Amino acid sequence: MPSSVMSTSKQGSGPQAPPAVSAIGLRKSYGDKTVLDGVDLHIPAGSVFALLGPNGAGKTTAVKILSTLISADGGQAQVAGHDITTSPDGVRAAIGVTGQFSAVDGLITGEENMLLMADLHHLSKREGRRTAAELLERFDLVDAAKKPASTYSGGMKRRLDIAMTLVGGPRIIFLDEPTTGLDPRSRHNMWQIIRELVTGGVTVFLTTQYLEEADQLADRIAVLNDGRIAAEGTAEQLKRMIPGGHVRLRFADPSAYRGAAAALPAATADDEALVLRIASDGSQRDLRSVLDRLDAAGIEADELTVHTPDLDDVFFALTGGTDQPKETLR
Template identity: 55%
Template sequence: MSAPSSPRAGQHPVPAVEATALRKSYGDVRVLDGVDLRVEPGTVFSLLGPNGAGKTTTIRILTTLTAADAGTARVTGHDVVAERSAVRRAISLTGQFAAVDEMQTGEENLRMMARLSGASRAAARSRAAELLERFDLTAAARRPARTYSGGMRRRLDLAAGLVGNPEVIFLDEPTTGLDPRSRQQLWEVVKELSAEGATVFLTTQYLEEADKLADRIAVIDGGRIVAEGTAHDLKSRVAGHRLDLVLGSRAAYERIAARAVLRIPETLTLGVPTDGTAAQVRALLDELDPGRGDVARFSLHTATLDDVFLTLTRTPPRTADSSAVAPTSTAHPQPTEETGRV
């Protein structure tokens, strides 16, 4: 993959992705409510948010598949409306579900994509072989894609998107439904792409995915960007640590719940932000449990992206190894993005 060209001395690099005040509604449902984004070339940028937050709609606007109601967006310096063809030549998009032709072999899928991008037959064969080897699919190259596992189909789908050496690679929740091993393999591919100079725009519900891969993370909820920065920046916004308390009674739980960023009513567990110092932990315990009879157990944790979600969004995220959300009394139902409507 060819790396993006460097700016001349004294020039600032053109952002790989730039969006200003994006708005989008479907009927009475406002999906995006003034989204601003800036992604620097050669970085991994993660748009992190719960289901229905607006991630897929954002990516559809940036990849020219959906028109915004208001606002502007540019990809590699090209306007997504006025220069749609130029944007499409510069990008690839891998969605939540593999879009390969399952009746064709893996090799045939890649050769077809190369031919559609204008490559000669010889160049298409060469590029297909290169990508099959890169994505560890050579042994299955002549098997129909319908016989591939979910992880193999997802790797083939990503390989198809890289046939034309795109400058910006959009990955819309690419590891949804994958087993842990397949997810790790895809993470390694993303790291390699970034190391080679490509820009990767990743949407995800998985905290660990964003934490491990992204140079910068934007947290979206309810169609708005509620926080942006490095993983360290975001964690520092919700205090350095969290004091988890297991309460001895429902009454004690209800009394302290307003102070908590983590609430698990089933186990009477509350998480309270703290700087982690011994002095503050002692002071918190004395303040929250002055009679020293309400707290059954406590533990101290370094702040994680879970805490960012629980503090800044209305809906808790998925963990990296489960599709279930963490139980919390702060969750609210959200419209689903999986239908492609939001």
């Protein structure tokens, strides 16, 4: 596991920045229930990292440990270059945390919520008002700033929640299921906000059960199951781990279909639909092999589609179907 010590890149282009989050062997139990059982993480600065897993897999526990809200039973971790055990104040100064449930106080206005957060960060009155005004404008909340937060929609409350998190200028933001309960439009708006944060240099640690959310946003994804990281990689890397990819060929002419079936004896045939299905990893080499066999037989398919496993397939394969992931509403 790479440490946060500066290292020289192989290309000789200078020192590489330390990771935003680095963890080795994180462990946490509650009684006889082991929640985290040796979790390793390495999250580059300025990226989006998504932690997927069934309910109870330990996603929120991992966030709480890394944000110093609770202590680990074992292992070590550094966040923004600070050890979570020996330098918790350094960690807290560098991060922002938005939990599953809004921290917004509905009894006061959006602006008052922002100013309260500015006070908690010990900003001067002038600096606090300037920061609040900038963030309310950035998150399209100016028109609602003077209204009680209890009158806000779910999407507005989540935007205010993240705006409050940004008051202290955190370099790393932990978003624990930030779009739970939001309608599709609000969810997509939140995705755009997250992308803009990363463009601005912020690192985002995202936990989610929405598989499309991880696919859309994350540079890297880890699947947590039974307290361990079952797999980690880009969305495409994870999808390639799971069998089930195939090329689907459809023919309008029955004679072309029969000829293709003879040229591709390993294909699964659907005589009624005139469709052949050939197992494939979706690679260019696999696809070329199929097309070369058809060309050699002088046959052309009327329709060719490549199907690869999606994150739903990955999730169920790695977690054993222990929990139903949330579907993104469309």
